[in-house]
Amino acid sequence: MASLEPPAAVTPPSSKPNLLPLPSPTIITPSAAALAAVAPTTSSSSPATLSVATPLPTPSDAELVHIPSYSRWFSLDGISECEIRCLPEFFDSRSPSRNPRAYKYIRDSIIKQFRRNPSSKITFTEVRKTLAADVISIRRVFDFLDAWGLINYSPAALSKPLKWEEKDSKTSQHAADSPAGPSSDSTPPVRETTKWLCGSCKSVCSIACFASDKCDLTLCARCFVRGNYRVGLSSSDFRRVEISDEMKTDWTEKETMQLLEAVMHYGDDWKKVAQHVGGRSEKDCITHFIKLPMGEKLAGSAEFGSGINKLNQMKDDNSSNSSSSGKRLCLSPLADASNPIMAQAAFLSALAGTAVAEAAAQAAVTAVSKVGHGEANAHFRSLHGVQGLQNASITSNGSNKLKSSEEARSGVNTMPEEKVNVEEELRTVAMVQMKHIQEKIIHFEEIDSQIDKEWKQMEQMRDILFYDQLNLLKHERSIRKTGQQAAEGTRAG
């Protein structure tokens, strides 16, 4: 089996339940060890190519189901080893109700139920209402499927309103219809990207708010329940929008910069990071850091630095820092230069984005050739010794970032081409990796066959030895016999 599997593919991503849904265009899973590319289960036949930031196709095709790549082993037709390992109680025949057939029935029904409506998250309670089995078994299977992303693997799906919620608002609407008159002509709210203002009571929506697309109205939870909307609307016209705690306290750009710096310096020590950022608790820092769309910015960068970084992350050999978080690695090789200016420059390049970085690199290459930064080249070559072109762009990026970033900011539109180039390069890199591993495998196979031969030889020798021993014994016995006979003969004669 020479396919390129990430080494930690079989351990479930234990950190998954803590993380919020992914930002939509990227598909970088929260597991640090597994670099996942979303592969549709029904039509996947390609090896695990490192495809970077392919946008998530809309689920218009009903048969296309997305599951993470670390769950590639799953198939509806049978039970795989992974399931046997994670849910042993179904397979060790300790209790009569927990047997493989029951497990398969529960698992298949849960998955079919989820796939009937893949865009909305299915809850455990919905599932257990429809399954004739004991609820604990159902819960275990559900948790297992959830953890491995085989169900509910989609960006924040809106949950459908529950029966009692709807009834509640209906009754409140009937009651509050008449007093709702004066507040009905509320102006459409100011909808900033980070803050939601309620249309009727003009307060900042904190936890959840209800937005109606029909007439572009946003209400906070209180107003919605009270029924403070226009007569023409009903409760079903509103959809519920969750606002995470992040929105409550905006992260300014300055704070984000501080956070990134701190993470680079302190790594996993979130206490120090929180101190450095100032005014944010550890938990806030962690959640915000995770939510930062790092991958997107770095993924398409033309320096192929991120591609190399991801490789390093996988092989875990080239990086100078410990690879605790993939995102951090993406920053650190560039930023770990001894020169603090380089560190800042790398920082800015990370923040500036792919297009800008690309343009800057182009501009800087020309500048470099003029000025002749030989020392800088050598310095960076020591860090990344893969391809010369990449080195040049990295160095140029590092040294001339500040100057050319302003120039480049004036409209560069080479992003799609660059993305294709990046993918090409990553593909070749992946091919090289694969060949490397293939050769290793061939080598091991040879060693294996050699060992087999030697083993056979040993067995032959052992047989020969045994044969010799037998012969010896025979001889001894025959000699003894003749000796005895001779002795008897002399005695008799």
Add this chain to the structure above:
Amino acid sequence: MKPLPSTSSKTPVKFRMPTSENLVPIRLDIEVGGQRFKDAFTWNISDPDSEVSVFAKRTQKDLKLPLAFATQIAQSIQTQQTEFRSYKGQEMLTGEKIVPIKLDLRVNRTLIKDQFLWDLNNFDSDPEEFSKTFCNDLGIEDPEVGPAVAFAIREQLYEIAIQSVATARESRNAKKGRRGEYSSISSRSTGAALDLMKLFSNRYSGVRKRKEWDVFEPMVDMLSNEEVAALESMVERKPR
């Protein structure tokens, strides 16, 4: 002379649900601050107790109920569990126990009425299998009907099992005490089974009489939304 036919086994058996798995029917009916939560499901009695609170929290979160529900749900499940366990060490009589099981339930929009005979002695019986076949055969599309049917069957079996424990206890006490009354008690307890034995022994075939067919036939009906609303309001008004 024993009034029971010789084919019955009167050896007492340790209490358990007369089904292939020792699953207990749990019914929840909790009212907190004006909100009523009704539910019914099967629970595996051999699961550790930590599962109770986990399950309660999960349900409360999934249904977005107020927090007080979680503790109440957990409590209710635990009381029913301990009740089941209190019967555990005791014995129950398993005579020739073929009992009629009646189904009369409404799940969302489906109304089900049915009656059939169930062998209590058969410890391999599986209400879940029965309900799966039932729904398949009758073409019931609502997936919530299956578990409801299995639950109803299980509940009735549970009741009967409890009764047989009580009768076993009675008969044991009676044995120790007055011998004379023993036969009358035992005949009372196994009354249902006895009738059936008579029923079968009088026939030349095991086929039911034609006039009893529609009693034992399943009836499935789909209600419209208004009827459902009407029924629900009726049910809610009753306890008040």
